[in-house]
Amino acid sequence: MPRSVSYDALAGFSRAVLLSAGANTESADAATWAMMHASAHGVDTHGIRLLPWYADCLRSGLAKGHPEIRVEQKRRAAVCVDADGGMGHLAMYRAMDEACALARDCGIGMALVVNSTHFGAAGAYTLAAAQAGFIGMVTANSGAFVVPHGGFKPIHGTSPYSVSAPNPGGEPFLLDMATSSIPWNKVLRYRTEGLELPQGVAVDTSGAFVTDPHQAVALAPAGGKDYGYKGAAIAGVAEVLGGVLTGMRLSREQDGLALADSRMGHFVMAIDPTLLMPLEAFGLRLEDYFDGFKAQPGTYAAGGPEWEHRRRREAEGIPLPDGLHAELKAAAEKAGVDFLA
């Protein structure tokens, strides 16, 4: 068993590191909420492990610590949220708030986020919508790590797609997925650990599928050898809505090495689920849908594994394996803040 830390202790530590690295309170809080969302729900790729890197982004100036977020109404149901080069999290929570307010008024609402940086787990923002009683949707492109189906040169990011839906009587629907099968850091981890990659998830310089992580130079889209065009097409939607519609960078124009960039665009949308029925009725029908999974043990609706993680981690704390523990300790020293007990 790796050592574990309580949610509150880890969140407090995260805020302290980000404030020390130059973030204002709003930015530090938003980034902390988003990371803690991921850590609490078992999405460790986007959890507290990103903290040292976010702190570096603040110190290097890649992300502004004191952005002036500006919201401009473009049409009755659409706003543009200018993140002013700050951390993506604050702009994204604000954008989802705006989209929900528009949806309450207009039935559906959209917020286009511009001049942003990395925002962490997309599910943090769609779940915020669901908790406020709205269906939330987020997509965004990201630095190019994924070749097109049958290709050899990355042009898509692992670009996320997330949709959540409210369920007043139980757990919401929560989809938060990458459009590649695996994240790039899984390749890096498998190199370190000397493991073989699954079939159909990574390619070498010629675009051939490989399972040796040392030969892998890029990811394949979700769908693998035969159906990768499906994952690539959903990454294409992220490109169209996150990169083209917002006037921001395409994935292949972003700095893949830094894992993030400035001038990133994000797409945020909310829908009022009460157009045709009360929210309670919507939740009951969602439960009817979930019942189809409950009748088949071992299957999960989108979000199911996340709720199991959250229940366990709320009870037992967030696990910190040795490697992560050492990274956070180093981040504490760099920031000059006390490390977790």
Place this chain on the structure above:
Amino acid sequence: MPRSVSYDALAGFSRAVLLSAGANTESADAATWAMMHASAHGVDTHGIRLLPWYADCLRSGLAKGHPEIRVEQKRRAAVCVDADGGMGHLAMYRAMDEACALARDCGIGMALVVNSTHFGAAGAYTLAAAQAGFIGMVTANSGAFVVPHGGFKPIHGTSPYSVSAPNPGGEPFLLDMATSSIPWNKVLRYRTEGLELPQGVAVDTSGAFVTDPHQAVALAPAGGKDYGYKGAAIAGVAEVLGGVLTGMRLSREQDGLALADSRMGHFVMAIDPTLLMPLEAFGLRLEDYFDGFKAQPGTYAAGGPEWEHRRRREAEGIPLPDGLHAELKAAAEKAGVDFLA
């Protein structure tokens, strides 16, 4: 080479069969456009092969030939389109028109279609949006043929997800995919032809993956053995937006044997791409994205293979393999209309 028929001749034949089966002109035209969209773009599963079946749906009363489509404004950017139990195509074209009109006014617009039936290829409607200068999105659930990831009992349809985006100077972005890897009729065809299915696309009664089409009783979600939870989650979005939000049937409540049902719901959305730039600039950025594919021969942006099909079929006609030819001939006799020369 199978015999080929011109677009116009096939479309005229389709209209005649549907009118004879009881459709009014508007319904016959809309269903014909949608089928011809699919046939022209190489999506033969949803092309003219559906004509005999649609005619049967009209004759049996599953779909009303003379529906009274009603549009009710629910909020500033949201309408409900009641298909009145008619063929889904007419209601869907109308819904996308409404969504585009709302998007012009509000930036984004949504039309929830209720009391509908099978609508054919989702891409027909999103491409209509793109041709009108809007980003279109459609999703819907459908009769349950797909088990959840790791399960044995179908609860999702092959539920489509489609997004198109306009490109005034070239070909639009056009994604139209099923959330399973293959359609069910591929299993049927492989049984007839004695072929083995690909790995990871179909399951037997216990939920185990099989490649023998005679043992296959259901489909697996896109993503296969390891990543099927991704395809299942996108099918879940179709369920939430198409079935729950609209108050219509869940996939597993629909009649899977008939391949369609009444009281189906569909989700239709449009976005004005000119909120932050002129349409021409949007198209140029889309072309920048497409350039990443053009630099890698054999790769395609979403829609790429469809445009190749359309160019060929516009020049050479729509191919009618022997089996399809015989089915259409039988449909002509049943309807009492002249068959294609």
